[in-house]
Amino acid sequence: MRKRTPVLFIFLCAIFWRCASQEVLYSSNNAQQSEMDPRTIDFFVDGVIHDLNENYTAALLSYQEALLYDSSASEIYLAIGKDYLRLGKDESALRSLLKCIDLDPTDMEARDIISKIYITQRKWDLAEAMLYETLALDSTHLESYYDLALIYIQSQKSDELISVYKKILSLLETPDTQILLNLADIHIDLGQFEDAAEIYRQFIETESEVEYKALGYYGLGYVSDALKDTLSAIENYSRALELVPDMIQAKNRLVQLYIEREEWEPALLFCREAIDLDSTDLNNWFDITYIYRQKGDTSLALQALQQAEYLFLDNWRFYSYWGYFYMEIQKLEMAYQKFKKVIELAPEEPSGWLNAGMVMVYLDSLENSQSYLRKVLSLEPEDPTANYYLGSVLVQLGNPEEAIPYLENALKARGDWVSAISTLAGIFDQLKRYEKSDSLFNEALRLDPDNALVNNNYGYSLSERGIRLNEAMEMAQKALKQDPENGAYLDTMGWIYYKIGEYEKALEYIYKAYSIRQESAILADHLGDVYIKLEMKEEARKAWEEALKLDKNNQDIIHKLNQITEE
Numbered sequence: 001m002r003k004r005t006p007v008l009f010i011f012l013c014a015i016f017w018r019c020a021s022q023e024v025l026y027s028s029n030n031a032q033q034s035e036m037d038p039r040t041i042d043f044f045v046d047g048v049i050h051d052l053n054e055n056y057t058a059a060l061l062s063y064q065e066a067l068l069y070d071s072s073a074s075e076i077y078l079a080i081g082k083d084y085l086r087l088g089k090d091e092s093a094l095r096s097l098l099k100c101i102d103l104d105p106t107d108m109e110a111r112d113i114i115s116k117i118y119i120t121q122r123k124w125d126l127a128e129a130m131l132y133e134t135l136a137l138d139s140t141h142l143e144s145y146y147d148l149a150l151i152y153i154q155s156q157k158s159d160e161l162i163s164v165y166k167k168i169l170s171l172l173e174t175p176d177t178q179i180l181l182n183l184a185d186i187h188i189d190l191g192q193f194e195d196a197a198e199i200y201r202q203f204i205e206t207e208s209e210v211e212y213k214a215l216g217y218y219g220l221g222y223v224s225d226a227l228k229d230t231l232s233a234i235e236n237y238s239r240a241l242e243l244v245p246d247m248i249q250a251k252n253r254l255v256q257l258y259i260e261r262e263e264w265e266p267a268l269l270f271c272r273e274a275i276d277l278d279s280t281d282l283n284n285w286f287d288i289t290y291i292y293r294q295k296g297d298t299s300l301a302l303q304a305l306q307q308a309e310y311l312f313l314d315n316w317r318f319y320s321y322w323g324y325f326y327m328e329i330q331k332l333e334m335a336y337q338k339f340k341k342v343i344e345l346a347p348e349e350p351s352g353w354l355n356a357g358m359v360m361v362y363l364d365s366l367e368n369s370q371s372y373l374r375k376v377l378s379l380e381p382e383d384p385t386a387n388y389y390l391g392s393v394l395v396q397l398g399n400p401e402e403a404i405p406y407l408e409n410a411l412k413a414r415g416d417w418v419s420a421i422s423t424l425a426g427i428f429d430q431l432k433r434y435e436k437s438d439s440l441f442n443e444a445l446r447l448d449p450d451n452a453l454v455n456n457n458y459g460y461s462l463s464e465r466g467i468r469l470n471e472a473m474e475m476a477q478k479a480l481k482q483d484p485e486n487g488a489y490l491d492t493m494g495w496i497y498y499k500i501g502e503y504e505k506a507l508e509y510i511y512k513a514y515s516i517r518q519e520s521a522i523l524a525d526h527l528g529d530v531y532i533k534l535e536m537k538e539e540a541r542k543a544w545e546e547a548l549k550l551d552k553n554n555q556d557i558i559h560k561l562n563q564i565t566e567e
Contacts, residue, residue, distance in 0.1 A: 037069040037070050039066075039069045040066045040069040040070040040073065040076075041066075043062045043063070043065040043066035043069070044062070044063065044066045044073075044075075044076060044079070046059075046062035046065075047059040047060075047062035047063040047066065047079060047083075048079075050062060051079070051083065056083040056086045056087055057087070059079070059083050060080060060083050060084070060087075063076050063079050063080045063083070064080070067080075072103060073103070074099075074100045074101075074103035074104035074107055074110075075100075077096045077097065077099045077100035077103065077110075078096075078097065078100045078107060078109060078110050080093075080096040081093045081094070081095075081096035081097035081100060081110065081113065082113065084096060085113065085117070090117055090120070090121065093113070093117065094114065094117050097110045097113055097114045097117075098114065101114070105137070106137060108134065108137070108138065108141065111130060111133070111134045111144075112134070112143050112144070112147075114130055115127050115130045115131050115134070115144070115147050116147065118130060119147060119150060119151060119154075122154070124151050124154065124155050127147070127151055128148065128151055131144045131147055131148050131151075140171055142168065142171055142172075145164050145167055145168045145171070146168065148160075148164045149161060149164045149165060149168070149179075152164060158186050158189065158190055161186060162183065162186055162187075165179050165182065165183045165186075166183070169183075174206075175202070175203075175206050177203070177207065177212060180199055180202065180203045181203070181215065181219070183199055184196045184199040184200055184203070184219055187199065188222070188223065188226065193223045193226055193227055196219070196223050197220060197223045197224075199219075200216045200217075200219040200220045200223065201216075201220070203215075203216040203219070204216035204217065204220075210243045210244065211243070211244055213243055214239075214240040214241075214243040214244040214247055214250075215240075217236045217237070217239040217240040217243065218236070218237065218240040218247065218249060218250050220232075220236040221233045221234075221235075221236035221237040221239075221240065221250065221253065222253075224236060225253065225257070230257055230260070230261065233253070233257060234254060234257055234258075237250040237253050237254050237257075238250075238254070241254075246277055248274055248277045248278055248281075251270045251271075251273055251274040251277070252270075252274055252283075252284070254266070254267075254270045255267050255270045255271045255274060255284075255287055256287075258270065259287070259290070259291065259294075262294070264291055264294055264295045267287075267291050268288070268291050268292075268295075271284060271287050271288045271291060272288070274287075275288065279308075279311060280311060282312060282315065282317060282318060285304060285305070285308040285311075285312075285318075286321055288301075288304050289301045289304050289305055289321075289325060292304060293325075293328070298329055301325065302325075305321075305322050305325065314345060315345075316341075316342045316345040316346040316349060316352065319338045319339075319341040319342045319345065320338070320339070320342050320351060320352065320355065322338045323335045323336075323338035323339045323342065323355055323359075324355075326338060327359065327362075332359050332362055332363050333363070335355075335359050336356060336359045336360070336363070339352055339355040339356040339359060340352075340356060342355070342356075343356060348379060350376045350379045350380045350383060350386070353372050353373075353375045353376045353379070354372070354373070354376045354383070354385060354386050354389075356372045357369045357370075357371075357372030357373040357375075357376065357386070357389060357390075358385075358389060360372060361389060361392070361393060366393050366396055366397055367397075369389070369393050370390065370393050370394070370397070373386050373389055373390040373393065374390065377390065381409075382409065382412075382413060383413075384409070384410045384412075384413035384414050384417070384420075385410075387406045387407065387409040387410040387413075388406070388407065388410040388417070388419070388420050388423075390403075390406045391403040391404070391406035391407035391410065391420075391423065391424075392407075392423055394406065395423065395426070395427060400427040400430055400431060401431070403423075403427060404424065404427060407420050407423055407424040407427070408424070411424070416447050418444050418447050418448045418451055418454065421440050421443055421444040421447070422440075422441070422444050422451070422453060422454045422457060424440055425437045425438075425440035425441045425444065425454075425457070425458070426457055428440065429441075429457075429461045434461075434465070437461065438458075438461075441454065441457070441458040441461070444458075445458070450478060450482070452478065452479040452482040452483055452486075452489070453479070455475040455476070455478045455479040456475065456476060456479040456486075456488060456489045456492050458472075458475055459471075459472040459473070459474075459475030459476040459479070459492050459496065460472075460476075460491075460492040460495065462475075463492065463495050463496045463499050464495075466499055469496055469499055469500055472492075472496050473493070473496050476489065476492045476493040476496055477493070479492070480493060485516065486516075487513040487514075487516035487517035487520065487523065488513070488517070490509045490510070490512050490513035490516070491509070491510055491513040491514075491517075491520075491522070491523050491526060493509045494506045494507070494508070494509030494510035494513060494526065494530070495510070495526060497509065498510075498526070498529065498530055498533070503530055503533045503534050504534070506530045506533075507527075507530045507531075507534065510523065510526050510527050510530055511527060513526075514526075514527050514543075518546075519550065520550070521547045521548075521550035521551035521554065521557075522547075524543050524544070524546045524547035524550065525543070525544065525547040525554075525556075525557055527543040528540040528541070528543035528544040528547060528557075528560065531543055532560075532564070537564055540560075540564060541561065541564050541565075544557050544560050544561050544564070545561065548561065
């Protein structure tokens with residue numbers, strides 16, 4: 001073995017004899033040792049030198065040699081455990097470190113390392129138990145409290161985590177900034193907003209750095225936000241910005257709060273500042289577009305979208321929003337083009353196909369709409385909106401039976417969807433499956449008793465069947481109360497009067513309905529029916545002729561015209 005300088009030898013021996021210099025050495029049976037074998041010291045020193053040279057495999061061999069001459073020294077097991085850990089052999093390290101604390105239960109370094117190995121292995125219970133053993137030996141051991149905090153974060157034990165954080169803060173001369181912020185976050189997650197506010201106030205009082213004080217005021221603003229105390233939230237966010245003018249989170253929250261208060265000018269000011277700070281945040285552009293729209297500046301809203309386009313050429317969400325914007329201002333063809341862009345950028349995203357299909361419905365291009373909606377359902381078969389619209393389109397295309405399963409699918413997802421219920425009720429009414437249609441109409445009215453369309457359609461169905469006409473009239477009255485100039489609703493009321501034999505009243509309503517909707521073959525037909533009851537044959541003939549122009553193959557109207565001609 002090579003010779004060493006006396007100074008180095010003394011230094012290395014001091015390391016080894018940290019515990020060995022005590023009168024009693026720890027071993028598995030706590031037996032007293034009278035003296036240490038010099039060979040143990042020699043091999044241990046070799047191991048330390050190898051560690052200093054980062055030759056951990058050689059160090060392990062030296063430490064193992066040391067154990068041959070003294071297997072009771074806890075320091076050797078600690079050194080072996082640390083080297084195994086450096087070599088990535090956690091289980092071997094763990095065995096040596098556990099042996100170390102078996103020999104010397106007070107070895108805090110070994111305990112710390114064991115706890116961290118358990119944490120790395122996600123053995124939370126073992127780590128927690130070891131840490132509490134350590135704290136029983138030293139209740140001020142900060143490292144153990146920090147490790148406990150990590151365990152409770154991972155295992156989502158909020159109450160225990162709060163307790164540990166408070167203990168850490170009590171042991172520190174200067175509060176740990178991150179601990180305070182973490183503690184406030186936990187209270188917020190638990191809905192304990194007053195506790196969170198108190199921590200933020202403490203944070204502000206103890207912090208000297210303006211950036212951290214700003215975080216404290218932002219936290220107070222967030223708490224006020226959560227408590228719906230808008231004025232306090234605005235005040236605290238503004239204080240944060242006074243300290244750190246570029247705090248974009250505070251600007252974004254102020255934008256939202258001013259939007260909620262419909263204070264468009266300050267909302268616009270902060271939104272512009274937010275865009276100047278981060279022009280790549282898509283939500284900022286959405287916000288400024290919305291603000292312009294609410295101010296009535298549609299052209300400026302459009303300019304904002306055009307200005308932003310170069311930033312988001314590959315972002316389908318941007319074009320989706322732009323499509324919605326065009327829908328809102330009734331530029332449906334332009335909306336369709338934007339939704340096609342969404343499809344181009346994200347062909348597997350159902351919303352692009354869905355929105356394109358919906359625009360086609362509004363443009364009365366039902367066949368095109370049908371193909372888009374079917375594509376949505378190939379991607380997402382249970383999508384309630386696509387099922388509803390496809391069912392509605394199929395009804396308009398004259399395929400009510402085919403529409404039924406789609407509308408039923410929509411209702412599986414949204415059982416209280418009145419429009420879907422009403423449409424399905426209309427189909428069963430058309431198919432003369434009245435028990436089913438009445439049940440659906442009743443359910444729709446239970447959910448929305450004053451729904452004008454449902455009241456009208458149900459009332460008309462009853463009048464066509466000539467049953468429960470008093471109820472039908474009440475329904476028609478509810479519909480007309482909400483929309484007195486609606487031609488379909490006027491016709492329903494007139495047709496009910498026709499069914500109960502009050503032809504003058506029927507004429508009053510149906511004539512007004514026809515004057516509003518002269519393109520309706522049904523209204524023209526009804527008008528002819530009323531005229532014939534009032535013995536106004538010439539007016540009836542003219543009305544039926546108009547009806548036949550609108551519905552050339554209607555055999556009922558042809559039959560009525562033939563009858564009046566023969567008479």
